[in-house]
Amino acid sequence: MGSSPHQVSDVMTRAVVAVGRKALFKDIVERMAEWKVGALPVLEGDGRVIGVVSEADLLPKEEFRDSDPDRFTQLRRLSDLAKAGAVSAEELMSAPAVTVHGDATLAEAARIMALRQVKRLPVVNSEGVLEGVVSRGDLLKVFLRPDNDLADEIRRDVVDVLFPAPVEPVHVIVSDGVVTLTGRVGDASGIELAARLARGVEGVVGVDCRLTAADSHAG
Structure with a gap:
């Protein structure tokens, strides 16, 4: 009914660069630099996502290049030390990959990114095959919607329905x-709902609801 891009598939990037599990360290770095991305999905032959290799996975090689870590550091940074000696994507990648489905809401994707502390999510189908990538920047695209589009949607899907x-x-x-809502309506019970629904429209930054109800002036 609404025109808001409520799903990940509406904002994700479909042209995605990825690597296979045998991709070498230098090739991974070169692809990240060429495509200006900080992480790459790692795929099996059929396009199924099996992991993600990120800049954080690559940095231990530089961090521990000339160091001789003590026993405590070795125990505490065991995974990073292993990655410092890794040469291929399957040795470097974080697995299983943190992914999202295309029909997930933008709020769900944002929640996953926050909880898992990642900046990008591979978007996969029900078989785990890569369909795209969604980034923090993609989720923010909804705030580029023109004010007129937002106003038209709120009038059509909120105001005209409730009042x-x-x-x-x-x-x-x-x-x-x-969004600023003004006017008088017949029933006060719809005012709070109108504000909540307007706030839920993708791209809305805030709502100033100044609606009043006719019954509030009775008596």
């Missing part, structure tokens, strides 16, 4: 993503 016959016209003004 088909307002006491006074309900005005929707959007400026820099901030």
Whole structure:
């Protein structure tokens, strides 16, 4: 019904660079530099995502290049020390990969990124085959929606549905993503819902709800 891009598939990048499990360290670095990305999905032959190799996985090689870590560091940084000696994607990658499905909401993707502390997520189908990549920047694309588009959607999907016959016209003004709702409606019970639904429209930064109800002036 709405035109908001509610799903990951609406904002993800479909042209994705990836590597196979046998890709060598230098090839991985070169691809990251060429495509200006900080992580690459690692694929099996059928395109199934089996891991992700990131800049964080590559840095231990430089960190421990000339060092002779003590016993405590060896125990505490065992995984990083192993990656310092790694030469291929399958040795370097973090597995299993943290992924997301294309039909996930943007909020779900943002929550996964925050909880797992990653900046990009491979987008996979039900078989785990790569379909794209979604980044933090992709999730923020919704805030580039024009104010007029936001206002049109809120009028159509919120105001016209909740208040088909307002006491006074309900005005929707959007400026820099901030929505202002003004007017008088017949029933106060819809006001809080209108504010919540407007806030849920993708690209809305904030809502200033100034709606009043006719019954609030009765008596």
